[in-house]
Amino acid sequence: xxxxxxxxxxxxxxxxxxxxxxxxxxxxxxxxxxxxxxxxxxxxxxxxxxxxxxxxxxxxxxxxxxxxxxxxxxxxxxxxxxxxxxxxxxxxxxxxxxxxxxxxxxxxxxxxxxxxxxxxxxxxxxxxxxxxxxxxxxxxxxxxxxxxxxxxxxxxxxxxxxxxxxxxxxxxxxxxxxxxxxxxxxxxxxxxxxxxxxxxxxxxxxxxxxxxxxxxxxxxxxxxxxxxxxxxxxxxxxxxxxxxxxxxxxxxxxxxxxxxxxxxxxxxxxxxxxxxxxxxxxxxxxxxxxxxxxxxxxxxxxxxxxxxxxxxxxxxxxxxxxxxxxxxxxxxxxxxxxxxxxxxxxxxxxxxxxxxxxxxxxxxxxxxxxxxxxxxxxxxxxxxxxxxxxxxxxxxxxxxxxxxxxxxxxxxxxxxxxxxxxxxxxxxxxxxxxxxxxxxxxxxxxxxxxxxxxxxxxxxxxxxxxxxxxxxxxxxxxxxxxxxxxxxxxxxxxxxxxxxxxxxxxxxxxxxxxxxxxxxxxxxxxxxxxxxxxxxxxxxxxxxxxxxxx
Numbered sequence: 001x002x003x004x005x006x007x008x009x010x011x012x013x014x015x016x017x018x019x020x021x022x023x024x025x026x027x028x029x030x031x032x033x034x035x036x037x038x039x040x041x042x043x044x045x046x047x048x049x050x051x052x053x054x055x056x057x058x059x060x061x062x063x064x065x066x067x068x069x070x071x072x073x074x075x076x077x078x079x080x081x082x083x084x085x086x087x088x089x090x091x092x093x094x095x096x097x098x099x100x101x102x103x104x105x106x107x108x109x110x111x112x113x114x115x116x117x118x119x120x121x122x123x124x125x126x127x128x129x130x131x132x133x134x135x136x137x138x139x140x141x142x143x144x145x146x147x148x149x150x151x152x153x154x155x156x157x158x159x160x161x162x163x164x165x166x167x168x169x170x171x172x173x174x175x176x177x178x179x180x181x182x183x184x185x186x187x188x189x190x191x192x193x194x195x196x197x198x199x200x201x202x203x204x205x206x207x208x209x210x211x212x213x214x215x216x217x218x219x220x221x222x223x224x225x226x227x228x229x230x231x232x233x234x235x236x237x238x239x240x241x242x243x244x245x246x247x248x249x250x251x252x253x254x255x256x257x258x259x260x261x262x263x264x265x266x267x268x269x270x271x272x273x274x275x276x277x278x279x280x281x282x283x284x285x286x287x288x289x290x291x292x293x294x295x296x297x298x299x300x301x302x303x304x305x306x307x308x309x310x311x312x313x314x315x316x317x318x319x320x321x322x323x324x325x326x327x328x329x330x331x332x333x334x335x336x337x338x339x340x341x342x343x344x345x346x347x348x349x350x351x352x353x354x355x356x357x358x359x360x361x362x363x364x365x366x367x368x369x370x371x372x373x374x375x376x377x378x379x380x381x382x383x384x385x386x387x388x389x390x391x392x393x394x395x396x397x398x399x400x401x402x403x404x405x406x407x408x409x410x411x412x413x414x415x416x417x418x419x420x421x422x423x424x425x426x427x428x429x430x431x432x433x434x435x436x437x438x439x440x441x442x443x444x445x446x447x448x449x450x451x452x453x454x455x456x457x458x459x460x461x462x463x464x465x466x467x468x469x470x471x472x473x474x475x476x477x478x479x480x481x482x483x484x485x486x487x488x489x490x491x492x493x494x495x496x497x498x499x500x501x502x503x504x505x506x507x508x509x510x511x512x513x514x515x516x517x518x519x520x521x522x523x524x525x526x527x528x529x530x531x532x533x534x535x536x537x538x539x540x541x542x543x544x545x546x547x548x549x550x
Contacts (some may be wrong), residue, residue: 008068009169015045015238020138027108038145076161081152085489087203087379093128094204101144107301120390125510127197138246139206142536167212183452190232195387198476211438213244221262222413346432348391350373351384352548364391377478385434397447407454494519503542509538
């Protein structure tokens with residue numbers, strides 16, 4: 001059964017990667033997203049994977065993998081369609097990007113600002129073109145394909161649940177060759193069930209996808225280090241690389257850093273084994289086409305266009321004429337701190353989501369204060385964002401690394417992963433902000449792996465596992481409960497307004513307006529007094545003023 005689950009996960013990964021790559025190629029030929037794309041890409045992925053595995057997988061097992069994949073896609077789409085994204089970012093530029101892609105925007109040739117003005121029909125909504133045109137687009141393309149098929153913009157979040165399944169299964173199956181099944185499922189589950197992922201699972205924030213696929217790519221780099229000739233590991237890594245490099249700029253950066261240092265490790269090992277030339281040739285044969293596909297083809301609407309238009313592939317970030325999205329978001333006291341000081345206060349302070357707060361308060365690890373509970377359920381917790389217990393878990397992880405060093409030091413890839421993580425944490429000024437530092441959680445996952453593999457006192461492992469689980473359960477339970485509660489209310493409100501015309505005052509939540517369209521609610525924007533609010537209080541509205549006069 002593990003083998004079938006593994007193949008279903010690889011098939012789904014191929015499906016998502018092919019969806020992004022294929023859609024971008026179609027953009028080049030001026031074919032925009034349609035309701036036939038998603039089904040077509042799944043069929044094409046299945047055919048390709050059949051020929052890849054025909055000598056390894058019998059027809060019955062392949063059919064089971066197909067069925068499991070379909071169950072994951074359908075169930076993920078159903079759940080995501082019901083759970084409304086309540087986040088601010090999700091209801092502004094993320095959904096706006098997904099909506100315009102679904103409605104015919106072609107990022108290869110078009111400028112979204114022109115498309116948005118035509119779409120809004122004089123309503124003059126907030127223009128988020130600077131993000132839509134220049135940010136990486138893989139997650140938006142995946143979501144838009146789901147939206148085009150279902151007619152419900154919330155369905156695009158299925159990519160989150162599908163990705164969680166992919167990473168969970170592939171890490172579990174890989175670890176099962178190194179540990180027993182029980183230990184493998186515990187590590188793989190806690191790796192994906194982390195505070196950042198569970199807090200954003202029902203939103204269009206893309207940090208969760210960066211976290212999941214970065215963990216998967218690092219795991220594949222480790223597996224390749226163990227067995228350089230393993231074609232399956234390379235295949236998974238390549239698919240993950242294409243996706244992750246086009247989801248978010250920082251995810252691409254982290255991926256390149258980890259990949260570069262591990263490649264140096266491969267080369268050094270091959271040098272000692274007197275295999276440098278053949279290994280170097282193989283790496284060139286893999287990475288040169290991979291870079292071309294990831295950045296010149298799939299990344300053309302972002303990296304190439306940004307370079308042509310603004311001489312900077314990462315515009316509008318890291319540009320003197322671009323946007324600074326960090327300074328206004330961090331506590332004022334951080335402006336005078338160095339990177340390590342920010343990281344310390346961001347990790348060891350009470351959970352706090354007030355960006356203007358100038359009083360980060362250090363707390364004793366494993367203590368929980370009443371005023372931390374509500375912030376801990378945020379989609380984007382700034383101070384203490386890795387969970388209420390994280391500071392204590394971090395201390396335990398460091399103790400494990402030191403105490404068990406003699407036993408795990410032969411597994412050099414663990415030391416490499418930790419070393420790269422430390423370098424990134426020190427170098428990045430935003431390391432204090434949890435959703436921007438997915439690699440920070442490697443301290444917890446790698447220390448858990450070492451503890452389960454080398455510690456003979458099971459009760460210590462059970463305590464550590466329980467603390468890690470509770471640390472993630474708090475944001476998951478709270479966030480899921482409120483998302484479900486509000487989703488029921490939102491759906492009821494939208495159904496009651498279906499077929500009606502309303503007047504809206506707020507111009508900022510373009511994304512949420514797609515929910516109105518999905519429920520056949522016509523609207524215009526006018527500067528008038530409103531009497532009602534809808535959609536998690538984002539949209540203030542009143543009934544059609546013409547009807548009111550009559």
